[in-house]
Amino acid sequence: GDSVTQTEGLVTLTEGLPVMLNCTYQTIYSNPFLFWYVQHLNESPRLLLKSFTDNKRTEHQGFHATLHKSSSSFHLQKSSAQLSDSALYYCAPDSGYNKLTFGKGTVLLVSP
Template sequence: GDSVTQTEGLVTVTEGLPVKLNCTYQTTYLTIAFFWYVQYLNEAPQVLLKSSTDNKRTEHQGFHATLHKSSSSFHLQKSSAQLSDSALYYCALSDRGAEGADRLTFGKGTQLIIQP
């Protein structure tokens, strides 16, 4: 089956410094899209970035990620962290089943804390 690995459970970064959250995966040929979801405290997870194109940089809200199928990676980066970036971040991939439904496989999540 599919799997997503986020190696860091907790990342602490000083405000203004760069952020990198790692994500690697194992997947079948049915995988159609890759995501970063962000979950702020007491809120629902929401999509931060989405990609299905190899070697194409995707950007949103100052974050960026590039899908590299050659290395099975989809790392999340930001050049300058802000206090408001503190949240739980999930990497996920989406497969489409025979019935047409999309099933997400999530990593275990990385808690990002930005300190002043």
């Protein structure tokens, strides 16, 4: 089945520094959709951004990611972290039939 490897565990940053959360995936599908979901404390996961197009940058709410099918990667980036970015981030490929396989998630903690 599909699998996802994300930056392990906890990433701590000072406000204003750049954010980079890694995601690599394995899927049998040659043209998967890739998603990033974000979950703030005591909330449900919600969509942050998604992509299908190889080598095209996708942006939303200050975050961006580029799908690279050659390396099976979909890293999440932001130029300057904000306190409100503190959350749990999930990368997920769509393995078909809307069946998302989530990674273990990465907790981003931004401090003043």
